[in-house]
Amino acid sequence: MSIKLAAYGDFINSITELHHLLAVRPVSPLVRRTDEAVQLENAVHRACLVLLVAHFEGFAKAALREYVDEICVVRPPARKLPPAFLELFTRDRIQEIASLPHGVERVHRTRKLFTAFSILWDEERSIDPQVISAKILARQMTSLKPDVLREAFALIGIDDIIDTTTSHLFAAGLSVRVDIKLEEIVNKRNSIAHGDYSVKPTSTELEDYLEFFMAVGKAFSYSVEKAIADTCTLRSVV
Template sequence: MGKSVLTFDQLTDKIIADFSWRRKELTLLKNKIPESKNSLQNAMIRATMPLLYAHWEGFVKISLSYYLEFVANKGLKHKELKNQFVALSLQKKLGNLKENSIESKTQIIDFIFDRVDKQSNIPTKNIINTKSNLKYDVLEEILFIMDLKDAHFESQRDLVNDLVDERNHIAHGEHKLVDYPTFIEFFDDIIALMEHLKKQIENSAILESFKKPAPNNGSSQITGLVEKV
């Protein structure tokens, strides 16, 4: 992905650039689709729907990979991170420990507590796995790993699943047509969901939501959220 994502500005620049070119390309194609129903409209909708899905999946993978790299490059101690990121940092070593006895489970607990004060080593390669079929359950797992789940994503479950289904119908050569109003609804909703993800990442980065809240922390919290770009 090129230069390491070390600062908030680098993170937002990369995510905004990725979102912008995707939105521009999709908008150019959408604007070429005739509003009147005809053979060209049908062909262009069938050609654009898989690309709409591809840009959605691509943005999820790229933007969250940037965010993960941003968090990893903080070099925080395990005790400073939320549990999802601790699990990522320790997953390779934890995978070598068996869990089929109290003794071995105790070893796992000891292993974790022994590393609480040590610097994390969060892997960034092949963590954001969209499985080339980004159904909502796959998205939900990714959002959990990144601690970005929220009610809005949950409310878009049907949209995410329907987009995958429509992409698959076309990719498998089925003669299933999406009408123009339905396509426009897909287009607008997916662009909005991409923008929501972008805002979630930006806000989580500036608020340092990846950190474990300090107990009885009386310090003031950052309240200025990122404005839409």
């Protein structure tokens, strides 16, 4: 099965916006800049970093949603899906029911839980798209912190996406610890978002971060594409 994530293409296209912003800078570095020009450049760079993190976070969530979309089209048997993935939707519905007050509605939903969601635990039954949700899966990715990414992508059967991506980048000639780099970028983004004006990314740093996220995005895409292929391969005929 050949899968190409639309989410990665959308992320690459979104980078154009950052290049437009980075074009807003003094014409020549040889010309002595006014305080206003320096402030403008700092503001643009800070905005670029916030946007870059937001675009990549959007890409990661979209990649998870694509996994669910493919499952809904192919409808593989439950045994092809990671148990943690199946448990996520069952748990989400249990929590929803538990929050309801005692009464007819709670009884009705509890009964429906056992009739509708039992299909998730019958290994040979095809998955029913009505009992899984791309929105619920994407909601598990709350930030670009390495541990959050590990947990979110483990739900679709990817064993430690951070270490896998680090190895992928190393094989491509990029020697970088993805977890450390992500922490650096996310911490800077958070500082800017919380009003810390001392954080002023340089042009060189931003170009480095752009290249990093493009490479990481490509590695993430490869891992998700493989997860989709592994899950959606049709059952062999006995």
